[in-house]
Amino acid sequence: MKVQKGHPENWITVSPQMMDELLALPPKRPKNRKTGKPRVFGYGSSTGYNTRWKTICKSAGIPYLSAHPAGRHGFFTELVVRQGVDPVTAAKAGRWSDPNLPMRIYAHAETDEADVRARFRTNHVQDDAVQPPKSEKSQKE
Numbered sequence: 001m002k003v004q005k006g007h008p009e010n011w012i013t014v015s016p017q018m019m020d021e022l023l024a025l026p027p028k029r030p031k032n033r034k035t036g037k038p039r040v041f042g043y044g045s046s047t048g049y050n051t052r053w054k055t056i057c058k059s060a061g062i063p064y065l066s067a068h069p070a071g072r073h074g075f076f077t078e079l080v081v082r083q084g085v086d087p088v089t090a091a092k093a094g095r096w097s098d099p100n101l102p103m104r105i106y107a108h109a110e111t112d113e114a115d116v117r118a119r120f121r122t123n124h125v126q127d128d129a130v131q132p133p134k135s136e137k138s139q140k141e
Helices: 016-024 050-060 067-082 087-093 100-105 113-119
Strands: none
Touching: 067 087, 067 100, 087 100
């Protein structure tokens, strides 16, 4: 990963499945002509995908959201909401220095309020029959 917002350049771990998918991508232009470094997706610059991304959004009939925030939203929501990864670990994996930021901006709930409420008290806690309190017998004088 290149240097970004206070993070040093570093290597990341990629699962064998992800590596298989990356290796199976057909090369477009395998090397950057200027640097000689291999390209993963074939774009000439870090913003080269923007035109294609806008076309995809338009064709799908969805509002345009640039790839960066769309990827960040998807990344954090997938890890925290769908996969149950704790927010601190997910923030570290996404290179956020503060887990509150992605929780505030990128996490999206996928359960509606009715479902949440249905999870409370689904089984009876008390007997259905209400027992009147035992009254004291009155004593005659």
